[in-house]
Structures are given as structure tokens and as C-alpha cells.
Amino acid sequence: MNRIITTLALSGGVALAALSPAMAQETLRLTIASGHPEVFLWVKHMHETFIPTVNAALAEKGDLQIEWTEAYGGTLMKLGSEAEALETGIADVAMASGVFDPAGMGILNITYAMPFGPIDPEMVTSAVEDALYGTEGLIDQLTDETGVVYIGGGVAIDGYNIAAKRPIRTRADMDGMRIGGAGPNLAWLNSTGAVGVQGSYVTFYNDISTGVYDGNIGWMTANVPARIYEVAPYWNRTDFGAMYIGGLGVAERLWEEFSDDTKDAFRKGAEAYSKAFFEEQSAKYAANEKTMLEGGGEEIMMEPAERQAWIDDMDNPVTAWREAALARGEPVDEMLEIYRDTLAEDGFTFPRDYLAE
Structure with a gap:
């Protein structure tokens, strides 16, 4: 599905330069995309939660507005090519996920390498993000390797x-x-x-x-x-x-140009996105089981x-x-230990200690 959300109050024929200084507002045109359709909750809440939250946060400052183009369901890029699309400029915001892109985002597949873990999606997501951010240099290395800045908004099925x-x-x-x-x-x-x-x-x-x-x-x-x-x-x-299937990623080329206020707005959007995802997921699980x-x-x-x-x-x-992670030079052992130990602190012990072997 393609849709364009325009936050401009003026017609396209009116130039921003014609505005008075007090009303001047920069407009940024961005594309957010996914290879999955909106039937999947992590795509649905890009539209329903992430975008409105970012827009609202930016509106509080008043100096930037975004004109969003949304392209879901593989209309712009195929499933698994999200990181490539961000790096090459096809898209600006997308899900950073390793499930369908193990070559580029394989480090995010930690839970798939440690199955029979907790069944609580929020517990899993929190532990993964603790491991991602707690492993020295890992987030920066992921950006260097892929051209994608991970901004949070992690979700788990x-x-x-x-x-x-x-x-x-x-x-x-x-x-x-x-x-x-x-x-x-x-x-x-x-x-x-x-x-x-x-x-x-x-x-x-x-x-x-x-x-x-x-x-x-x-x-x-x-x-x-x-x-x-x-x-x-x-x-x-x-x-x-x-x-854990991933979180939200922004193209590095774009992120580097953002002001601190804009970065903060995107992080607020990512936080709201995760929260809304888990709330709906919990309600849908019970209804679907019935x-x-x-x-x-x-x-x-x-x-x-x-x-x-x-x-x-x-x-x-x-x-x-x-x-595979060691071959890419990633500090995977530290990440694995943080993930396992964080879950242990939260009360979950794996039925087999994969890391002791």
C-alpha cells in the first residue's frame, strides 16, 4: 500500500520562502516503508503510532514538519531489503530486522539463536535492547556496517x-x-x-x-x-x-543531519510505537486464541x-x-552474556545453557 500524509497547511504551489519569518517552517519529505503489509502489527503502528507521535513532538517546536510517504507490503522494496533501501536512499525509515536479512542485520537475530526462551514478548524485547545498548560499540558498529541508525522501538512476536x-x-x-x-x-x-x-x-x-x-x-x-x-x-x-524481530531504523545519511530536537522526536515516536504494539498484541492474542x-x-x-x-x-x-557474528567482527559473546544474564535477573533461566558449551 502507498499513501502520502501531507502535514502542510498550504497548497503545493506556495513556496515556503513566501512565509513571514514568524511563520517560516522547514518541510522534510521522508519515505517510511516495509516489505510486510499493514496486517502485521509492527507495520500497522508505523502508520497509527510512530508517525503521529513524531509529528506531534515536532509540532511542539514548530520549526519542522514532515511530509510522509508510506510504502508498505513490498510496494517499494521487497522483504529483507530494508537495510539496503535505507542505505541507498530508496527509503528513509524502516524496520531494522535480521529475520529476513541475516547478512546485513544478523546480529539482531539473537533470540532465534537461543530458542525455548521466555514467552513474554516485552521481557524478551527489553533484554535484547539491554544487550544491544549494553555491548560496547555494538550499535555504532551496526550503523557503520549497514548505514542504518537503530533508534529503538523494538518489538517481539x-x-x-x-x-x-x-x-x-x-x-x-x-x-x-x-x-x-x-x-x-x-x-x-x-x-x-x-x-x-x-x-x-x-x-x-x-x-x-x-x-x-x-x-x-x-x-x-x-x-x-x-x-x-x-x-x-x-x-x-x-x-x-x-x-525479537527488530526495531525502527533511520538512514544514517539522514540522521546525521537531524537536530537534537528532531532526533528526540523520532525517539519519542519509537517509544510510543513499542508501547502501542505490545498493548494491541496482548489484546489480540486473547481474542485470536478464542x-x-x-x-x-x-x-x-x-x-x-x-x-x-x-x-x-x-x-x-x-x-x-x-x-557468523564473529566473522563480521561483532562483539557477540558480550551481547549473548548480557542477554542471558538480564533474563536470569528477571527470573527466567533457559532449559539449556547454550553459552556454557
Whole structure:
């Protein structure tokens, strides 16, 4: 979807130079974009929360207004090319995420490298941002490598589980199943006998209904709107954990030209964005769960001993991700320790200490 929000009170034919000094106001034209459509909450609140909050903060100062062009759903850039679009000038503001851009933003995929974590999205997001900002030089290095300034606004999805055509109570139940998922989470199937197949919510429903695979790794507030429960009615509680998907990024070339007041307005927008996201996510989770159960879906709890055996036997998921980060010269070990220790301070201990191995 493309839309233009114009905050100018004058027609396009009137030059700013014609204004009196007291009324003079700079206009900045910016493009905010996403490869995902607005059905995803992290895109929806770019429009509903981030932009209005930035505009309101700038209006308090009165010397700058922004004319926004919004381009969502891949209308300007494809999914996974957000960092490239910011660096090359195609877009000015976008989601900084590593899930679909592991080469450019892979350091943000820390939770995907440490599955079976907390199911609380806000706890996860807070711990990730503590690790990002608490690791000396990491944010600056991310900017140097990508040309993107991370401004906060971090969000996490509400927890991955497996929707499938049959119930999963033991690992034996998974043997031979074909499960669709995004790249980073397919490795979680290691040691189960299931086969991971690259897919996304664009194709999950049709691929499951036609037998391409037997289910998908997904989250409640996406699975239910996509009506996956119609073709994969068993919501199997593997509890992979809430997963951090990223935060808001601004092109470095642009950020360097911002005044302190403008930077502050963008950070306020990012903070409001996270808050609104989590509030709606919480409400939607309960509503979506009710819809699924009333629509014929069923929740299945995996046997705790089977789940623990799965976790113990799988290849350490941190290893490959850590090696890739070290190859990029990133201080990944410090980041991992801060993330783990922050969660421990908040009362969560991983069922396996990936970092001790």
C-alpha cells in the first residue's frame, strides 16, 4: 500500500520562502516503508503510532514538519531489503530486522539463536535492547556496517509454536512431518525427525491445504488472521519463546543531519510505537486464541520430558549464529552474556545453557 500524509497547511504551489519569518517552517519529505503489509502489527503502528507521535513532538517546536510517504507490503522494496533501501536512499525509515536479512542485520537475530526462551514478548524485547545498548560499540558498529541508525522501538512476536494437521505430544509424533517456516527457525527442528521447508505467511495456508507440508512454525496473532487453524487445527505448544524481530531504523545519511530536537522526536515516536504494539498484541492474542478454539482448533501441550529431551539433543543453535557474528567482527559473546544474564535477573533461566558449551 502507498499513501502520502501531507502535514502542510498550504497548497503545493506556495513556496515556503513566501512565509513571514514568524511563520517560516522547514518541510522534510521522508519515505517510511516495509516489505510486510499493514496486517502485521509492527507495520500497522508505523502508520497509527510512530508517525503521529513524531509529528506531534515536532509540532511542539514548530520549526519542522514532515511530509510522509508510506510504502508498505513490498510496494517499494521487497522483504529483507530494508537495510539496503535505507542505505541507498530508496527509503528513509524502516524496520531494522535480521529475520529476513541475516547478512546485513544478523546480529539482531539473537533470540532465534537461543530458542525455548521466555514467552513474554516485552521481557524478551527489553533484554535484547539491554544487550544491544549494553555491548560496547555494538550499535555504532551496526550503523557503520549497514548505514542504518537503530533508534529503538523494538518489538517481539508473541511466541512461536507449531500448527499442524496432527497433535504433537512427543518427538516421535514429529518424525517425518514437513514443517514450513522462515529460515532462522527451521534449525529448531533438529533432533525431531521433522523436515523444515522454507515458507512464509504468504503461502502457509495453501501449502498446508495442498500437502506441500503438514504444518507451520508460527505465532498466534499471525496464524489466526491467516486462518491456518482451518487446515492445521492443532496448535502444538512447543513454546519456542517470543522472538525479537527488530526495531525502527533511520538512514544514517539522514540522521546525521537531524537536530537534537528532531532526533528526540523520532525517539519519542519509537517509544510510543513499542508501547502501542505490545498493548494491541496482548489484546489480540486473547481474542485470536478464542477465535481459533471456537473455529475448531485445539491446543496441545507437548510432554515436558519430551520437550526437554528435544532441547538437550538438538545441535547448539547458538554456534552457527555466533560464528557468523564473529566473522563480521561483532562483539557477540558480550551481547549473548548480557542477554542471558538480564533474563536470569528477571527470573527466567533457559532449559539449556547454550553459552556454557
